[in-house]
Amino acid sequence: MTAYFIRRLLLIIPTFLGITIMVFAITRFVPGGPVERMISAARQMQTEGGSGISRGSGRENSGQPLSEEQIQRLKEYYGFDKPLLQSYFAWLSKVMVGDLGKSTRYYDPVWNMITERIPISLYFGMLSLVLVYGVCIPLGIAKAVRHRSGFDNVTSIIIFVGYAIPGWVAGVMLLVVFASRTDLFPLGGFTSDIFYELSFMEKIRDISWHTTLPLLAYVIGSFTVMTLLMKNTLMDHLSSDYVRTAIAKGLSFKQAVFRHALRNSLIPIATHFGNNISVVLTGSFLIEKVFNINGMGLLGYESVVDRDYPVVMGILVISSLLFMIGNILSDICVALVDPRVRFQ
Numbered sequence: 001m002t003a004y005f006i007r008r009l010l011l012i013i014p015t016f017l018g019i020t021i022m023v024f025a026i027t028r029f030v031p032g033g034p035v036e037r038m039i040s041a042a043r044q045m046q047t048e049g050g051s052g053i054s055r056g057s058g059r060e061n062s063g064q065p066l067s068e069e070q071i072q073r074l075k076e077y078y079g080f081d082k083p084l085l086q087s088y089f090a091w092l093s094k095v096m097v098g099d100l101g102k103s104t105r106y107y108d109p110v111w112n113m114i115t116e117r118i119p120i121s122l123y124f125g126m127l128s129l130v131l132v133y134g135v136c137i138p139l140g141i142a143k144a145v146r147h148r149s150g151f152d153n154v155t156s157i158i159i160f161v162g163y164a165i166p167g168w169v170a171g172v173m174l175l176v177v178f179a180s181r182t183d184l185f186p187l188g189g190f191t192s193d194i195f196y197e198l199s200f201m202e203k204i205r206d207i208s209w210h211t212t213l214p215l216l217a218y219v220i221g222s223f224t225v226m227t228l229l230m231k232n233t234l235m236d237h238l239s240s241d242y243v244r245t246a247i248a249k250g251l252s253f254k255q256a257v258f259r260h261a262l263r264n265s266l267i268p269i270a271t272h273f274g275n276n277i278s279v280v281l282t283g284s285f286l287i288e289k290v291f292n293i294n295g296m297g298l299l300g301y302e303s304v305v306d307r308d309y310p311v312v313m314g315i316l317v318i319s320s321l322l323f324m325i326g327n328i329l330s331d332i333c334v335a336l337v338d339p340r341v342r343f344q
């Protein structure tokens with residue numbers, strides 16, 4: 001098993017290189033990068049300058065506000081003057097020493113921008129993870145042992161409605177109902193404007209007040225999938241021969257569920273655990289945008305819209321590594337839950 005996990009760890013390297021070089025190449029060929037943005041800003045300033053500039057000669061009349069020499073200097077500054085592979089390995093050499101570059105939009109170090117926002121996404125990610133597993137597993141068990149009862153039918157309707165609504169759409173609906181019309185919760189943000197003037201207990205209440213609606217939006221999608229997965233898997237095992245044999249030998253139905261069927265039913269749940277690690281830290285792009293939460297998700301969304309490629313690549317580095325490590329953690333969780341698993 002040790003050799004298997006060592007091989008999995010070594011496979012992270014080529015996978016990481018493949019993911020990053022593909023996205024890096026896309027950032028080089030997609031229009032609207034930092035050089036184009038600087039040219040557009042210069043053109044806008046030229047237009048706002050009045051007709052005096054427009055009557056000039058040369059590049060002003062041609063619609064190009066910057067000379068070829070200025071454009072070449074911009075390309076050199078942003079690293080667009082070198083071939084693709086040379087630029088990629090120059091970027092990769094900096095990443096290896098912890099330098100993710102500087103934002104082309106705000107000119108701040110990418111690493112500082114990410115570390116400022118990680119705690120917020122980690123806060124929502126951990127809370128949603130605890131709620132999803134803490135509620136879905138007991139609810140899935142209850143639905144399985146009470147299959148086709150009134151409780152099962154009512155909760156299934158609620159679950160399927162939740163499954164049909166994406167988390168960010170549910171966030172918009174929650175904002176309209178509970179924030180815009182009734183003013184029970186704030187319209188967005190993580191804290192109030194007077195947060196630093198509040199006492200310790202008031203700060204806790206303020207954060208909780210701002211957390212409720214985004215947390216519900218986070219939980220809705222995962223909550224549905226995990227509950228149905230738990231229920232269906234447990235029902236399959238309850239109909240297995242080994243459970244019927246355990247009951248025939250004198251175990252009660254409750255003992256057969258918790259001593260035998262439940263552990264085997266947790267195997268699919270365990271496979272999803274590691275994959276949730278990347279979501280815990282990187283957050284949700286659309287949910288953080290809807291609630292204006294300044295976390296990793298919103299940073300990623302804005303960096304894509306603004307073509308802030310160093311930030312895009314920095315977030316990609318963290319999220320891809322977390323996703324690959326999460327897959328390995330999923331295998332470890334499966335091995336802990338299922339003693340029959342032996343990785344060779």
